[in-house]
Amino acid sequence: MHLIIPWDRPDSARECFHRDGFVVMEAALTPDECRWARDRLAGLFTGRFPTGSYPDEWYWREGLSRPDATRHMSNAWKSDQLIASIVQAPWVGDWIAYLNGWPRTRLGQDTIWIKPPLARPSSLHQDNSFIDFLAPATMSTCWMTFDDTHADAATIEYVPGSHLWPTAPLPADFHDPGDHRARMRASAAAAGVADPAVVQLEVPAGTIVFHDGNVWHGAAGSQRTGAAWRHTLAAHLLPADARFTTAPGGYIYRRYQLPDDDGLHDAFFPAYPPPDPRPGRPSFSILTAHS
Ligand SMILES: [Fe+2]
Structure with missing residues (x-):
């Protein structure tokens, strides 16, 4: 069992985040809220989008x-105002800003992952590899699971301390890897780490x-x-002052780059409010209000 940090211990959370590259917070959604979220996520894959707008990716x-x-969707916030209210909640920006020391944050994108029983692996990767066309090329993620997770049922896995290794180039085998840890091990060897945990x-x-x-x-x-499904939703945040560079790439992000303009605009990459210097417990009251 990994250390789980209570919401009233932001200093401890930041210490874990900097030491390991991730921090596990205590559960913040009730069973009713999790049930609501599972149904809402699954419903989007039927193609009924409450706002009428399609998400940016839908597999x-x-x-x-x-x-x-595996079911996967990107930028469901554009398709469902209640998903938007979760991923754009001020507490998400507060925490990511606090953990990183960023003065302001904006939403880069959201992702939904639904892993069914017998789901295939997803290659280990670094999220920063996918935004090598931005400067700074750095993001941080708020990951929420709406199911209990199990080691033998496609739970997320992390390599503690690997955030200190160099950023590897974009993988070609994200969805269908042979050995889903192979690239990570190669990167560990290159970083001088013999046996990464x-x-x-x-x-x-x-x-x-x-x-x-x-x-x-x-x-x-x-x-x-x-019946071991894994329904998860993640918000991927950028520093608010991130810009487009001239490097190639950016399959989704560049759809929203305006001509002769390297800015990321709030309409497509919403900025969070100025962060609270002491982030607090998340609120999901929006969910129960609509259940
Ligand atoms: Fe990722």
């Missing part, structure tokens, strides 16, 4: 895709984890055939 279609394939999180539904964009993480395959 998995009912009746077309393999039942054991991997921590598989086993945490209750409603748990929230913050991770550094440079920490290696991913998911093992699921060995379970029963």
Whole structure:
């Protein structure tokens, strides 16, 4: 069991975040809120989008895709105002700003991952590899699980301390790797780390984890055939002053770059309010109000 930090101990959270590259906070959603979130996430994959706008990425279609394939969506906040209210909640910006020492933050994107029983692994990776067209090329993530997680059921796994290694180039095998830890091990060897430890999180539904964009993480395959689903939602935040560079890449992000303008605009990458210097416990009252 990994150390779990209470919400009224931000100093301890920041210490873990800087030492390990991630910090596991105590569960902050009730069972009812988790049930609401699981249903809401699953419902989006039927193609009914409350705002009428499609998300930026949508992998998995009912009746077309393999039942054991991982469901994935990016920028569901554009499709569902209640998802927007979760990923854009001020506490998310408060915490990411506090942990990193950033003066302001903005939303880079959100991601939904639904891992069914027998899901295949997701390669370990560093999120920062995916934003090498921004300056600074750094993000931090707020990850929320709405199910209990299990080591043999595709839980998220982290390599503590790996946020201090150099950022590796973008992987080519994100969704269908042979050995999902191979690239991480190669990167460890290059960084002079002989036997990197991997921590598989086993945490209750409603748990929230913050991770550094440079920490290696991913998911093992699921060995379970029963009802061991993993519904997760993540908000990926950038420093508010991030800019586009002339480097290639940016499949989603560059759709929202204006001509002759290197700025990330609030309409597409919403800024969070000025952060509270002492972040507090998350609130999900919006969910129960709509359940
Ligand atoms: Fe990631």
